[in-house]
Amino acid sequence: MSLQRRQFLATAALGALAAPRALAMGADAEVGVGLLQHGEGFDSRPGAVEQLMWEVSKRTSIDVRERPRVVTPDDPDLFRFPLLVWIGAAEAPPLSADAVRRLRRYLRSGGMLYIDDASPGDAFDASVRAEVARLWPDQPLVPLDADHTLYRSFFLIERPEGRVRRRADLEGVTFDDRTLILYGRNDLFGAFGRDPLGGWVLPVIPDGNRQREMAFRLGINLVMYATCLNYKRDQVHTTAILRRRRWRVSQ
Amino acid sequence: MLRTWFDSGGDFNAAHLVLLSDWGLLALLAVALLVLGGLALSWHNTRELTGRRRWTLRGLRAAAVGLLVLLFLQPGVRLENVTRVRNHVAVLIDASRSMGLPGEAGTRLDDVKALLAREASVIDAWKQDHQVDFFTVTDQARPLADPATVAAEGDATRLLSGLEDVAARFRPEEMAAVVVLSDGADNGALGEAPAVDEAPPAAVAVARRLQAPIHAIFTGPKDPPRDVAISRVAYDDFAFVRNAVSIEAEITVQGYQDLVLPVTLRRGDTILGQRSLTTEPGQDRYAFDFEFVPDKTGKDVFTLEVGQAPNEEIRDNNRRQFVIRIIRDKIRVLQVVGRPSWDVRFLRKLLKKNPNVDLISFFILRTGASIDVARRDELSLIPFPTQELFEEQLGSFDLIIFQNFTYRGYQMIQYLPLIREYVREGGGFVMIGGDLSFTSGGYAGTPIADFLPVELPPEGGDLIDEGRFRPTLTEAGRRHPITALSLVPEENDKLWAGLPELSGVNRVLGVREDAVVLAQHPAREAGGAPAPVVVAREFGQGRVLAVTTDSTWSWAFQAAAEGGDNRHYYKLWGNAIRWLIQDPALKPVRIEADRDRYPLGAEVTLMTRVVGSDWAPAVDTPVTIEVRRAWFDAGGLRQTAVVTLLEGRTSENGEYLARYQPVEGGAYTVTARVDRGTDVVTDEDVFVVAPDPVELRGTAARSDTLRALVQAGGGELRTLDQGLDGLERVEPAVVKVNRRKDVPLWSSGWLLLLAVLFPSVEWFLRRRWGLL
Incomplete structure (x- = not known):
């Protein structure tokens, strides 16, 4: 289950008392998220990224940078954040040609874009489909297979949850053995925000805390997939690879 | 008899009847019809006569017609002086090394030579009607002038191949017989044929081509050798x-x-x-x-x-x-990661994209400090198989990467000495920086620290510098194969200066004496020198690289933001991997023999290629090649000695081609040395000089193979004692006519007289008997 308020406060207190978990190597060593500023909604889920990254830091070994860096496509720092989140709450204006070109370069060079539909209707969805078609015209958004690495990069996930249940799967654009654009319509980041007292900012519908926990797990898997790529898929074959060579300790 | 009658001078040695006329077939047919018609008419018009008179007339008429026909055909005697062309008796002497083994009296070959000497008169007798040709046979038949000079040196016995060579040399009508003198220890098609009563098909085929008896004389001991x-x-x-x-x-x-x-x-x-x-x-x-x-x-x-x-x-x-x-089939890389990060992500992608890399990754996704709110079966985590990786499978890896990984917390302390030995024995190892690396990972004072290129400070104190920096190349780094993004040092400097900044380095005390700093921090110091960022070291047979930062991923990703791409990142790590696994292509000197195995007496060609410190072909560079031979002495002990030194200079392509002819068998090691002033670089290759082992793999003399051979060739199998006399040979069939003379028979006066007399008598009798 996700960390509840009492757990959260206790853990935060323990974290403050404990010795620093690591000596940071600098800003580039921390795994942070870029928040794409485009259209309405990028700031509609305050504290959500911070909460997700906090959960990541507590549940995994990843050294995180909690605060997202809000970036525009032409921001010089865009390429310091290989994971970019675009939250949309309404129809978004078309990206400029320069923005498309730069984001395409970003994706091709190793960046990953998660698009989160936080809108109440379908207007943002239409914008997303139009912009994805411009960003990656060769391949359309397609539903991810149930055995996609994203669904087992840390937690085993059967259904991608969010603040709402609008769609039972995620969509994505995969290129070169890597899903570089992911698109969810369940307002994933809407499930994460907390107020200063530790309460949830938004209710999760319909299953409440269990659904919120599942949303966190998806978020953690998302960060894990961004940093480990298909590592978990390797492990299916690892034993076979190890055994394939009949290496033995010399007698 | 004809010759006796007609050749009074004795100039001819053959005679036979011939027709000297040159009438065509139609003319002959017409004459034959006329003769038959005339005889039939005669038969008819004498039927009324009494018996005696009828048969007298018929006889006279037939004789007259016969004589006329004889005159028409012009018979004669052809006298010829002819010479009979001698056909060939091919004598094949097995000259393989098994013939040097003990036979009945001397070696098997000695016994054959003794037989040939003993049977010289038989062979001389053959020569009256036959041309006797000697051949040696090993893997093929070779003409032999003097059988006494044969030596048992052949590396194979392929009797059928030898017979094929003989068949190719002579036409079937030129063959009188083939005589094979061998111990039958065939290691070709004949020897490998299953032991059956019938001759093997290959032997039947070659016998059919020869069309002459194939005889075999078996030589060998009565008892097989021990x-x-x-x-x-x-x-x-x-x-x-x-x-x-x-x-x-x-x-x-x-x-x-x-x-x-x-x-x-x-x-x-x-x-x-x-x-x-x-x-x-x-x-x-x-x-x-x-x-x-x-x-x-x-x-x-x-x-x-x-x-x-x-x-x-x-x-x-x-x-x-x-x-x-x-x-190497694939480069087998073990990437062990202490925590997922962007640096991990980009290096993993690089390794996965390399088709020559077989990547085994193990990432620590959760630590003991992580909060566990999910059931185990809801997680995709697997145990970290330390024993399997660092003990059971350790030696199977070409390269181990510790990327921001600490051994602490995984009960790994007992494996650290094994990793040190793995490197010492030739493995590659990289430690990539981070807050879990070097001293921050607890490696100070461990067996890992023994082989790292950097000196680790003790724990405590300020172990990490977080600042941004752009590393600079050292003089060694400008040319080293790891940091050579370009072969031109000046160009290389520019490329490095254009790379995005890095952030954070692990502090170290300095570098080891035998380590080579390739890239260093522009501002920080360690041990009185610039703090190392990329340091290489050879440890035992292995190679080690230390990269004291975990931010090289920015060269893969941030470079793209500035209009560049990830090629320099790929080049750098690709170079590093090749250097770490000791890719032969990165050797400054390479020597290669043109073959792995040479027969005795063959010439060995040695190609040495040299590149300079700038990795361009080294021109006019002195090269010394030491040729060392290893052999086993009579007591079975292995001995080695340098047998020669070859010296030369490289061409404009950086190549030195040397030739060498070993005089003795053994295992040879050739070592090329090039003195580059500051150091001596070497490379070596090996080859074996030895007879073909196939000949002595079976040493027993085999009469069964020879029996199969003579069965196919319709000849005899004899022992040495039985000798050569009486072996069947085909008589020469080809003759040559030197002179010819035709003696006509029809032009004799007696024949003309008879030709007139018979019709005259017939006419006289008919008149007397009142038939006219």
Whole structure:
């Protein structure tokens, strides 16, 4: 289950008392998220990224940078954040040609874009489909297979949850053995925000805390997939690879 | 008789009747019809006469017609002086090395020579009607001027191939007979044919081409020699490093019982395996399997040896040497990661994209400090298989990457010495920086610290510098194959200066004396020198690289933001991997023999390629090649000695081509040395000089193969005692006409007289009997 308020406060207190978990190597060593500023909604889920990254830091070994860096496509720092989140709450204006070109370069060079539909209707969805078609015209958004690495990069996930249940799967654009654009319509980041007292900012519908926990797990898997790529898929074959060579300790 | 009558001068030696007329077929037919018509008419018009008169007239008429026909056909006697062309008796003497083994009196070949000397008169008698041609036969037939000069030096016995060569040399009508003198120890199609009563098809085919009797004279001891022989060794010419290699051997034992001998497989001086051969009653062949795991690439000479039995007559076949080329199939990389990060992500992508890399990744996704709110079956985590990776499988990796990974917390302390030995014995190792690396990872004072290129400070204190920086190349780094993003040092400087900034380095005390700093911090110091960022070191047989930052990923990703791409990141790490795994292509000197195995007396070609410190071909550079031979002395001990030094200079392509002709067998190692002023760089190759082992794998003389041969060729199989006299030969069929003379018979006056007389008498009688 996700960390509840009492757990959260206790853990935060323990974290403050404990010795620093690591000596940071600098800003580039921390795994942070870029928040794409485009259209309405990028700031509609305050504290959500911070909460997700906090959960990541507590549940995994990843050294995180909690605060997202809000970036525009032409921001010089865009390429310091290989994971970019675009939250949309309404129809978004078309990206400029320069923005498309730069984001395409970003994706091709190793960046990953998660698009989160936080809108109440379908207007943002239409914008997303139009912009994805411009960003990656060769391949359309397609539903991810149930055995996609994203669904087992840390937690085993059967259904991608969010603040709402609008769609039972995620969509994505995969290129070169890597899903570089992911698109969810369940307002994933809407499930994460907390107020200063530790309460949830938004209710999760319909299953409440269990659904919120599942949303966190998806978020953690998302960060894990961004940093480990298909590592978990390797492990299916690892034993076979190890055994394939009949290496033995010399007698 | 004809010749006696007509050749009074004795100038001709043949005579036969011929028709000297040159009438055509139609004319002859017309005459024949006329004759038959005339005779029929005669028959008809004498039917009224009494018996005596009827037959008298008919006889006279027939005689007259016969004489006329005779005159018409112009018969004659053809006298000829002819010469009969001698056909060939091919005598094939087996000159393979098995003929040098003991026979009845001397060696098998000596016995053959004695036979030929003893039977010289028989051979001389053959020469009256035949041309006697001698050949040696090994893997083919070669003409031989004097049988007394034959030596048993051939590396194979292929009797059918020799007969094919003879058949190709002569037409079938030119052959009188073939005589094969051999011990029958054939290692070609004849010897390998299953022992059956019928002659093998290949022998039948060659006999059909020859169309002459094939005889065989068997030479060999009455009892097979007492011998232990390696009759077969099966191995692949190449094998993959760190993969099990199998070598199968078959050993044949003749004439011994209750024998126990060691069977040993060696790589150079190192024993890879040993088995025991114990003879069993009724069994003469014994199979052995050896399996070993080569731990380094390159060519090596392997020696399979079976011990010598008491009073063994043939010792050359107790040892077999061969070369196996150990190659890399894929670079096997173990990437161990202390925590996922962007640096991990980009290096992993690089490794996964490299088709030559077989990547085993283990990422620590959760630590003991992580909060566990999910059931175990809701997580995709697996245990960290430390024993399997660092003990059982350790030697199978070409390269181990510790990327921001600490061994602490995984009960790994006992594996650290194994990793040190892995490196010492030739493995590659990289430690990439981070808050879990170097001293921050607790490595100070551990076996890992023993081989790292950097000196680690003790724990405590300020271990990490977080600032941004752009590393600079050292003088060594400008040319080193790892940091050479361009072969031109000045261009390389520019490329490095254009790379995005890095952030954060692990602090170290300094670098080891034998380490080479390639890139360093522009502002921070360690041990009185700029703080190292990329440092290389050779440790034992292995190589180690330390990268004291975890931010090189920015060269893969941030470079794209500035209009560049990830090519320099890929180039740098690609170079590093190749250097760490000791890719032969990165050797400044490479020497290669043109073959792995040479027969005795063959010339060896050695190609040496040299590159300079700028990795361009080194022109006009002195090269010394040391040729070292290893052999086994009479006591079975391995000896080595330098047999020659070859010296030369490289061409404009940086190549030096040397030739060498070994005079003795053995395992040879050639070492090329180039003095580059500051250091001496070397490379070596190996090859074997030895007779073809196939000849002595079976030493028993075999009359069964010769029996099959003569069965196919319709000849005789004899022993030496039976000699050569009386062997069937085809008489020469080809004759040559030197002179010819035709004596006409029809022009005789008596014949003309009779031709007039018979019709006249017939006419007279008819008139007398009142028929006219």
